[in-house]
Amino acid sequence: MAEKKIDTTIVAEVRESFGKGAARKMRVLGKIPAVVYGHGTEPQHLALPGHQVALLLRRKNAVLEIKVNGKTQLALVKDVQKDPVKAIIEHIDLIVIRKGEKVIVDISVHVEGESYPGTIANLESATISVEAEATHIPESVVVNIEGFEDGTQIHASDLELPAGSTLVTDPETLVINIVIPAEVDLGEDEDEVEAAEGDEATESTEAAE
Incomplete structure (x- = not known):
């Protein structure tokens, strides 16, 4: 059976507001703050659809087709910033790429x-x-x-x-x-263990008498 092709086209919105407060509101609405840059272009600050992007990010080195205002460009996911406790995606960095580029x-x-x-x-x-x-x-x-x-x-x-x-x-x-895994060193050889057990037995016998 042929592998189902994954739709990597992302419809993004240009982000107008910045700062922690604005980013927090964006995430509440199910969107992820992102920036895309490279190939001499000015950095674009975007808002990406959170659920769709989270699914695509399951693949390492994901390449996305970012569609902004009717124009589409390829971008490679360069960095994903997550909340260390909640594991929520906080921000994504993307780099503009071209077909055939290495x-x-x-x-x-x-x-x-x-x-x-x-x-x-x-x-x-x-x-x-x-x-x-x-x-x-x-x-x-x-x-x-x-x-x-x-x-x-x-x-x-x-x-x-x-x-x-x-x-x-x-x-x-x-x-x-x-x-070959190294054997665990218990720090005592068999003779020392037997001697210790013998001393304990003698002490127990004396105590009983």
């Missing part, structure tokens, strides 16, 4: 498979930076670690990048490290 973005590293029994896979770098076409930004890079043994290290240069992407992160960056 941009540098961070994408997630997604690990699949199970390493060799008895080992664990430490994800040392959860994201990497790549250069990709602005309208074809990959969401993640997939790494299959099935059967990888202790001591295996996967660096950025070892990753199979999505088509059309170029690595920007230092190629020597360690991304995944396969290791």
